[in-house]
Amino acid sequence: GESVGLHLPTLSVQEGDNSIINCAYSNSASDYFIWYKQESGKGPQFIIDIRSNMDKRQGQRVTVLLNKTVKHLSLQIAATQPGDSAVYFCAENEYGNKLVFGAGTILRVKS
Amino acid sequence: DAGVIQSPRHEVTEMGQEVTLRCKPISGHDYLFWYRQTMMRGLELLIYFNNNVPIDDSGMPEDRFSAKMPNASFSTLKIQPSEPRDSAVYFCASSRERYNSPLHFGNGTRLTVT
Numbered sequence: 001g002e003s004v005g006l007h008l009p010t011l012s013v014q015e016g017d018n019s020i021i022n023c024a025y026s027n028s029a030s031d032y033f034i035w036y037k038q039e040s041g042k043g044p045q046f047i048i049d050i051r052s053n054m055d056k057r058q059g060q061r062v063t064v065l066l067n068k069t070v071k072h073l074s075l076q077i078a079a080t081q082p083g084d085s086a087v088y089f090c091a092e093n094e095y096g097n098k099l100v101f102g103a104g105t106i107l108r109v110k111s
Numbered sequence: 112d113a114g115v116i117q118s119p120r121h122e123v124t125e126m127g128q129e130v131t132l133r134c135k136p137i138s139g140h141d142y143l144f145w146y147r148q149t150m151m152r153g154l155e156l157l158i159y160f161n162n163n164v165p166i167d168d169s170g171m172p173e174d175r176f177s178a179k180m181p182n183a184s185f186s187t188l189k190i191q192p193s194e195p196r197d198s199a200v201y202f203c204a205s206s207r208e209r210y211n212s213p214l215h216f217g218n219g220t221r222l223t224v225t
Contacts, residue, residue: 032211043216101154
């Protein structure tokens with residue numbers, strides 16, 4: 001197996017606080033974006049998506065913001081809970097090309 | 112909805128053995144994807160199918176890897192012969208559309224080749 005792996009950025013937040021997870025994407029032609037949550041031992045779980053004709057979309061306790069000018073995507077989680085602890089991935093898609101996943105960010109929620 | 116179902120959850124095998132991973136996609140999803148996840152490379156797309164037909168297998172690392180989808184509710188990923196560097200978590204995912212549609216992942220098969 002591998003002995004060296006990716007060192008993912010880690011965000012530590014206090015339970016009840018809001019979390020903001022950031023993602024810089026690379027392809028200016030990407031027109032569809034997705035956020036996934038991956039808990040230990042599980043597959044990536046779809047959280048929320050957004051198309052490039054929008055700059056904000058809200059779900060239950062989550063908001064995704066898209067800034068196409070600087071190619072930046074963020075996921076805001078309101079009132080973070082211990083169950084939100086996981087690795088969060090952004091993914092970008094240009095029509096006609098493969099979905100490209102970011103490396104991920106570890107979210108740790110302190111009780 | 113049962114979600115994407117993969118089996119087995121864990122597979123430990125010796126180098127040189129054949130390994131078969133299985134996937135049942137979500138009913139009504141026309142697209143099925145096989146991904147591999149490692150610490151070094153993250154999530155890599157291996158192959159995807161549309162209506163049971165392989166469309167893009169450019170991510171399949173070597174001829175040792177093969178995938179089939181005999182019907183809309185079943186797919187396999189086979190590695191023969193397996194090697195230690197194949198050790199990874201293999202995910203199957205399905206979606207309704209190829210683009211502008213989220214992929215729904217199974218819980219993966221953790222493969223260890225000794």
